[in-house]
Amino acid sequence: MPFQRRLLLAACFLLLVAAVLAGVLRRPIGEELFERAASARIADAARGAVTSDSLRVYLCGSGSPMPDAARAGPCVGILAGPHRLVIDAGSGGPRKLAAMGFPVGGLEQVFLTHLHSDHIDSLGELVLIDWVGGEGRAAPLPVAGPPGVERVVDGFNRAYAPDRGYRIVHHGEAIAQPAGYGAEARVIPPPPADGGAVPVYEDGELTVSVFLVDHAPVAPAYGYRVAWRDRVAVVSGDTVYSENLVRAARDADLLLHEALAPAMVRTLRDALDREGAANTARIMDDILDYHASPVDAARAASEAGVAALVLYHLVPPLPRAYLQRAFLGDAPGHFDGPLRVGVDGLLVTLPAGSDAIRFDELL
Numbered sequence: 001m002p003f004q005r006r007l008l009l010a011a012c013f014l015l016l017v018a019a020v021l022a023g024v025l026r027r028p029i030g031e032e033l034f035e036r037a038a039s040a041r042i043a044d045a046a047r048g049a050v051t052s053d054s055l056r057v058y059l060c061g062s063g064s065p066m067p068d069a070a071r072a073g074p075c076v077g078i079l080a081g082p083h084r085l086v087i088d089a090g091s092g093g094p095r096k097l098a099a100m101g102f103p104v105g106g107l108e109q110v111f112l113t114h115l116h117s118d119h120i121d122s123l124g125e126l127v128l129i130d131w132v133g134g135e136g137r138a139a140p141l142p143v144a145g146p147p148g149v150e151r152v153v154d155g156f157n158r159a160y161a162p163d164r165g166y167r168i169v170h171h172g173e174a175i176a177q178p179a180g181y182g183a184e185a186r187v188i189p190p191p192p193a194d195g196g197a198v199p200v201y202e203d204g205e206l207t208v209s210v211f212l213v214d215h216a217p218v219a220p221a222y223g224y225r226v227a228w229r230d231r232v233a234v235v236s237g238d239t240v241y242s243e244n245l246v247r248a249a250r251d252a253d254l255l256l257h258e259a260l261a262p263a264m265v266r267t268l269r270d271a272l273d274r275e276g277a278a279n280t281a282r283i284m285d286d287i288l289d290y291h292a293s294p295v296d297a298a299r300a301a302s303e304a305g306v307a308a309l310v311l312y313h314l315v316p317p318l319p320r321a322y323l324q325r326a327f328l329g330d331a332p333g334h335f336d337g338p339l340r341v342g343v344d345g346l347l348v349t350l351p352a353g354s355d356a357i358r359f360d361e362l363l
């Protein structure tokens with residue numbers, strides 16, 4: 001047999017052996033991989049819980065009410081020294097937050113921008129994870145938001161009441177502390193329409209301020225300005241271009257601004273119209289007038305003098321990253337600093353005592 005043919009046969013034999021081994025060893029290899037990944041993830045979460053010298057903003061949900069396999073509903077986690085906050089709890093957001101290594105147990109407070117369903121869909125899940133997922137809570141989790149938040153919180157507390165009983169029986173009162181179950185509503189009264197940001201929560205070096213945005217007919221709708229030491233992050237909530245937001249975001253390091261691409265939504269509307277889906281086409285028309293375009297967001301960021309802009313609450317869904325440039329349209333021409341289309345898993349780190357802004361994609 002010629003040498004080359006023998007070599008070929010030997011190579012085929014080795015490949016066959018490798019394929020058989022890969023099949024046979026799939027279970028032990030999988031077990032080993034899982035063990036390593038689990039250890040790394042839990043260690044990451046433990047590190048995240050350690051006091052840091054940065055203001056860290058976790059984008060746990062960059063999507064909107066429109067179904068999007070890659071994006072959870074609106075959700076932002078804030079880690080600042082010992083402080084752990086969440087702003088909005090969109091569908092799937094708490095899972096993404098946990099997957100990013102954010103220490104979800106032991107939250108200090110949740111802030112809701114407004115009471116549209118896409119911002120509260122996973123509030124029950126977030127409160128539950130916080131109750132049994134951390135070191136154990138002795139008091140309910142404060143959930144602050146516009147008037148009406150008390151009804152939302154009461155509804156979730158009632159809906160999860162059977163689960164409360166199961167958890168206490170199964171895990172014991174030391175872990176599922178009965179007094180720590182559920183959420184407690186804190187109503188934030190509407191701030192003045194043109195008053196910029198008004199402090200609503202202060203603790204040590206952390207100040208959370210609220211400002212009114214324009215999401216009519218949903219009113220009041222809020223945005224939040226989070227300041228820790230010398231760094232500032234602002235979250236728009238849902239709004240059209242808002243002069244009051246420009247006031248409230250003055251000189252912030254980071255602005256997370258919602259964005260809807262009007263041309264893309266009109267394209268969807270026309271396609272729905274052609275297919276005879278008149279109701280959904282009408283909804284596409286309706287949403288055009290209470291969201292900001294990427295250009296609006298870029299203009300607001302520029303006028304406010306913020307250092308970096310990340311768009312979130314994206315409408316419509318962008319199934320491929322390639323579409324991001326089309327989504328942005330003319331926005332890059334209106335803002336000089338870093339401008340990013342948000343993705344789930346984006347962590348923005350703002351170290352104290354510095355102008356640095358770091359972007360990492362954790363998922």
Ligand SMILES: [Zn+2]
Pocket residue numbers: 114116215218238
């Ligand atoms: Zn909304």
Ligand SMILES: [Zn+2]
Pocket residue numbers: 064065074116118119238313
């Ligand atoms: Zn929304």
